[in-house]
Amino acid sequence: MDPSRLRRKFERFRILIIGRANAGKTTILQRVCQTKDNPEIYDSAGKQVRSLSTMIPDSDES
Template structure:
């Protein structure tokens, strides 16, 4: 089986797309800030590519109530696009179903850069 050089793969996928999942207030954004070496809040874009005022959605993000399709990008590391799931709490079947639909849509995307390349599950301890 042939392997693809990391640099070649990086050139094929201009932006690496990650879905981060876990319950609300599990520290998902904090972990992403560490990975991207920043303390800045991410820029958030809707499905049309329009930037959303982070102040408008900040309280809903903290409650785990937001659109998984929105893209979060940190200025310090624009090669990564993050999608944040709603928090998984007891009885949150609707959020779980939305996540499954989102993963299915992204797994079947025809453009490589639109697919989910990794799923990161955050478990607080």
């Protein structure tokens, strides 16, 4: 199926990726979504709980 047809048909979708730390979960999600942005994380009620950018320390902070 053509990806552009899928995007027109489905406005939103969910992906569940489970794995150990540093296993590449975020990388897979970024590839699927064709982005380099960090994903936002929501709870089951749809409330945003955090984003990965708040979880990853800056490289200049030691």
